[in-house]
Each structure stands twice: as C-alpha cells, then as structure tokens.
Amino acid sequence: MATLNKQIWTKQLMKNFYPEASFLNYAKDFSSLVEYDKLHMAEVGIDPTVLINNTTYPIKVSERIDKPIEIELDLFETENTLIREPQAIELAYDKLESVIYGHKQSLRTNTFKKAAHAYAPDKDTEYTPVIQTTGIANADGYLSLTPTDILRLKRRYDDLDIPQEGRFLVLNPRHTEDLINFDMKIFKDITDYVSGTPKRFAGFNILEYSKTPVYDSVTLEKIAFDSVAPDGLFSSFSFHKDEIMKADGQVKMYVDKDDPKERATIIGFEKRFIALPIRKKAIGAIVAKKA
Numbered sequence: 001m002a003t004l005n006k007q008i009w010t011k012q013l014m015k016n017f018y019p020e021a022s023f024l025n026y027a028k029d030f031s032s033l034v035e036y037d038k039l040h041m042a043e044v045g046i047d048p049t050v051l052i053n054n055t056t057y058p059i060k061v062s063e064r065i066d067k068p069i070e071i072e073l074d075l076f077e078t079e080n081t082l083i084r085e086p087q088a089i090e091l092a093y094d095k096l097e098s099v100i101y102g103h104k105q106s107l108r109t110n111t112f113k114k115a116a117h118a119y120a121p122d123k124d125t126e127y128t129p130v131i132q133t134t135g136i137a138n139a140d141g142y143l144s145l146t147p148t149d150i151l152r153l154k155r156r157y158d159d160l161d162i163p164q165e166g167r168f169l170v171l172n173p174r175h176t177e178d179l180i181n182f183d184m185k186i187f188k189d190i191t192d193y194v195s196g197t198p199k200r201f202a203g204f205n206i207l208e209y210s211k212t213p214v215y216d217s218v219t220l221e222k223i224a225f226d227s228v229a230p231d232g233l234f235s236s237f238s239f240h241k242d243e244i245m246k247a248d249g250q251v252k253m254y255v256d257k258d259d260p261k262e263r264a265t266i267i268g269f270e271k272r273f274i275a276l277p278i279r280k281k282a283i284g285a286i287v288a289k290k291a
Contacts, residue, residue: 004086004265006253012100013269014251017108021193023170023207023239024115027275030247037073037249037272042066073249073272076110078103080254080268103269113211114225115275116170119244120213120237120285123221129156129284130220135178137291144178145171145236145286150202153238153284157203162282166241169204172212175236175286204238212237215287222285233287240282246275 018024033040048062081102089095121128131152135144150169157167171179171191179187190199191208198205214223214232223229249272256266277283 004090004253004255004257004267006255008090008096009100009253009267010251010269012096013104013107013253013271017104020196021198021207022112023119023168023209024112024246024275026166026168026205026241027115027119027244027246028242028278030245031249034073034247034249034272037075039069039071039073039247039274041069041071071274071276073247073274074114075270075272076107077270078106078268080256080266082259082262082264082266084264086257086265086267099267107269107271109211111271111273111275112209114273115246116209116211116237117213117222117225118275119239119277119283120222120235121280121283123219127160127281129153130215130287131156131285132220132287132289133175133178134289135182138178138181140174141291142174142233142288143291144182145175145288146182147179147202149286150204153286154202154204156284157238157240157282160282162240163242164203167204167238167282168198168207168241169201169236169238169286170207170209170212171236172234172288173208173210174234174288176208213285215285217290220287233289235285235287238284238286239277243278243282244275245278246273248273 030039030041051059083089083099089099121130124130131149133143133145133149135146138144176191179190190201190206192199198207200206212235214229215221215235216223217231217233223232251271254268259266
C-alpha cells in the first residue's frame with residue numbers, strides 16, 4: 001500500500017458526526033444545495049394575502065419575487081497530527097478510530113458551538129424572544145431557571161402562532177441543574193434521550209448543550225462568536241425545526257507522507273459547514289440573570 005486511502009479516513013471522520021441527541025439533527029439539511037462550498041438558495045418573497053368573504057372580482061394578482069442568495073460555507077481546519085506507520089493503522093479499525101477521534105472531536109466541538117451561536121437570537125424582538133430567569137438566587141450567583149420562565153417563552157411562541165410540533169429548547173446544563181433543584185421528581189430525567197425521542201415540557205422538546213451563546217449583561221444582546229466576555233450571561237436557546245438550517249460541504253484530508261525531518265507522516269483535516277436561522281423567526285433564548 002503505497003499511499004493512504006483518504007476516502008477511508010474522511011469516511012471515518014464523518015461517521016456519526018452528528019450524535020442522535022444533537023440539536024443539529026433537527027435542523028433542515030440544505031447540503032444538497034451546496035456547490036463548490038457555496039450554498040445557493042433564495043430569499044422567499046411575500047406570502048399571499050387571504051381574502052375573507054370576498055365579493056370583488058377579479059381577484060388581484062401579485063407576483064412572488066424570490067431573491068437568489070449565495071452563502072459561502074465556513075472553513076474549519078484541524079491542527080496537524082504526526083503519526084507513524086499510517087498504513088498499518090489504516091488496516092486496524094481500533095487504531096484508525098483512535099487517530100481520527102481527536103480530529104473529529106475538535107471539528108465537532110467548533111461546528112456545534114458556531115451553530116448554537118447562530119441559532120440563538122441577536123436580541124429580543126417580536127419574532128425572536130429573549131427573556132431572563134426569575135427564580136431564586138443559586139450558588140453561582142444567578143437567578144435560577146424555573147418552569148414559569150419556560151412557560152413565558154412558550155407564550156411568546158404561542159403569540160406568534162408557531163406550530164407546537166417541532167419546538168425545541170436546548171438547555172445549558174446549569175439551567176438543567178436549576179430545574180432538577182426546583183423539583184427532583186419531575187425534572188431528574190428531563191434531558192434523557194431515549195430511543196430517538198427527547199423528553200417534552202411546556203410544548204418544547206428538551207435537549208442539552210454546554211457551549212451555549214453568551215449575552216451582554218446590560219443590553220441583553222448576543223455577544224459575538226468566540227469573543228471574550230468576563231461579565232457575559234450564559235443562556236439556553238430555542239428554535240422551531242423548520243426555521244433553522246445546516247449545510248455540509250467538502251471534507252478534505254491533507255497528508256505529508258514520509259516527512260524526512262520527522263521520519264513519519266503528518267495528517268490534517270478541513271471541513272466546510274454552515275448553520276443559520278432561515279428567517280430569524282421562531283428562535284429564542286432564556287438568559288441567566290445575575291442575582
């Protein structure tokens with residue numbers, strides 16, 4: 001075997017890249033619309049007006065004008081890994097898995113974190129509710145998340161007539177702790193994911209993710225991705241599955257075979273990916289409030 005089979009390595013990298021309980025499994029997949037690592041879609045025009053008990057004819061004709069959009073996918077790259085006897089590793093599944101694991105985890109951590117940031121609203125608006133917790137102060141110095149806070153978020157979704165089926169709430173683990181402390185019996189298994197079905201509460205399918213977006217403690221606006229915010233407030237975020245998207249592009253493996261300085265082979269990976277809200281509607285957040 002003179003060269004590495006890159007297809008084996010990249011296939012292994014992408015195997016189960018999106019775990020079953022991941023919030024990204026519930027986003028609309030636009031990967032089929034990607035060409036040359038660019039997403040080609042359209043901004044949909046205005047929906048038609050509905051007439052009730054109309055008596056005027058002919059009925060007005062309005063043309064729907066869709067605006068083409070081209071979005072370049074983000075580029076995620078891993079730092080390189082030096083390996084010895086890569087061909088032997090390629091033939092042994094366990095060894096191949098162990099080498100790939102670090103690259104997969106790094107790519108997964110950063111793509112998921114970027115997606116969570118994108119799905120959370122920038123600020124509180126009519127269509128993107130951002131509310132704060134109202135419970136008693138916890139040991140970390142924040143007001144706890146309560147069931148009432150989730151019901152307040154539910155009402156904002158109800159007011160927008162967002163379909164009940166397909167609503168998701170992704171809890172920061174610290175908010176999960178608040179709910180368990182509030183009522184151990186009711187909430188002890190709220191984030192358990194059994195047989196492909198998340199638990200439900202207040203009309204939301206409940207998931208959990210630790211790298212949720214951070215909000216400014218004064219303006220309650222979302223802080224830029226990967227920015228340092230010592231006084232930032234952690235959050236949980238919500239969405240309707242028909243209002244968010246993801247798209248995968250090219251996955252590429254780089255190989256420097258038989259490097260003479262290292263007497264080994266050096267590998268690295270890159271992955272193209274993007275995740276965005278579709279209309280900036282039916283996405284929300286519950287932000288921890290300082291006590």
